[in-house]
Structure formats: C-alpha cells, structure tokens
Amino acid sequence: MVSWSGLGRSFGINLFKNKSIPFKGQNVNFSTSKIFNGDHGHKVMALQPSRWQWHKFKDMLHYYAMIGLIPVTAIIFYTNVFIGPAQLEPIPKDYTPKYWEYHRHPITRFIARYIHNDPQQDYEKFMHFIDEEHQKIKLRALEKEIIKKMSERQDYQAYYYRPMVNKYLRINKQVGDEIYNRLGDDVKD
Numbered sequence: 001m002v003s004w005s006g007l008g009r010s011f012g013i014n015l016f017k018n019k020s021i022p023f024k025g026q027n028v029n030f031s032t033s034k035i036f037n038g039d040h041g042h043k044v045m046a047l048q049p050s051r052w053q054w055h056k057f058k059d060m061l062h063y064y065a066m067i068g069l070i071p072v073t074a075i076i077f078y079t080n081v082f083i084g085p086a087q088l089e090p091i092p093k094d095y096t097p098k099y100w101e102y103h104r105h106p107i108t109r110f111i112a113r114y115i116h117n118d119p120q121q122d123y124e125k126f127m128h129f130i131d132e133e134h135q136k137i138k139l140r141a142l143e144k145e146i147i148k149k150m151s152e153r154q155d156y157q158a159y160y161y162r163p164m165v166n167k168y169l170r171i172n173k174q175v176g177d178e179i180y181n182r183l184g185d186d187v188k189d
Helices: 002-010 052-083 106-114 119-153 166-183
Strands: 023-025 028-030
Touching: 052 106
Parallel strands: none
Antiparallel strands: 023 028
C-alpha cells in the first residue's frame, strides 16, 4: 500500500480522497480526510524520495567536466590559433630531425615527444624480445637433444637426477668390461 500511495502522490492523485476513515492510535484521533494547514491556503508538502544523490552527481559531473574541459579547450584554442600547424621546410645538411618533429600538429608533437616512446626504442625492445625467444628455442632444442642422447646411451635416469650410487655403477661397469676383455666372447656359463 505504501508503494501505491507513493505512485499516487507522484501523479498528484490522492488515493484516500473520498475515504474518511478515522482511526485511533494512542488516544489521538487521526483522519485521512482532514488536512491541517493552519489556515494558510492549500499548501501541502508532498512526500517524495530524496533527490540528493542525483543533485550531488550532477554537481560533481559539472565540476569535474569544467575542471577538465575548460583548460583543455583553452589549450587547444591557443595552440590552433596562435601556434598553428608546422610548415614543411628543407632539412639542413648538418641536422638530423628528431622523431617527434615529423608530426604536423603541435599537440601531436607534444604527445609524441613526452608521452609516447621513441619508435627506435620500441623497435629495439621488440628485437630484444625476439632474441630472448630465440635463445629459449635453442635451449629447448638442446634439452631435447640431451634427453635423446641419454635415452640412446642409457646413461642415467635423467640429466637432473643424481643417484647416490653412481660411483658403484661405474665400478661395476668397469669390472664387467675387464672381465669381458679377459675372457672374451667364449664364456660358458
């Protein structure tokens, strides 16, 4: 009922207009048909939700828009009217132009000079990245070759695994080779 009465108030309709149902609460008579206005006319304050958040949002939006828009507009206006675009002229023989001097508009030159990186620097960083990836590819190929050789020769379980008995395995292999060299292929069991 509260929501319906709020909707009625927003459209200027009193839902309780023709219903005069007095009720009693804590020894005080209340009536919905009477309006106590103190004989100052029919001025009724309509109950409505607060618009404080909306007004605060508008105020902040206008404030920050003006903080940003006014200086930026002034800078753009000054740049376009008083400085203007760059003119194309021949380059002197002893002078090497900087990378930001190739842009025509002064704001674009400012952004290229102070905000963006030098294209040569970006290129060198990209080349460094490619070189690192190439080194990783080489290391992976070398690792695959090591694993392949280990499996062919059956050296150890893995190149990163160091068992505690390697010394005894080598001694055992050496003894077996010596016995094989002494007795030869004609060994009978």
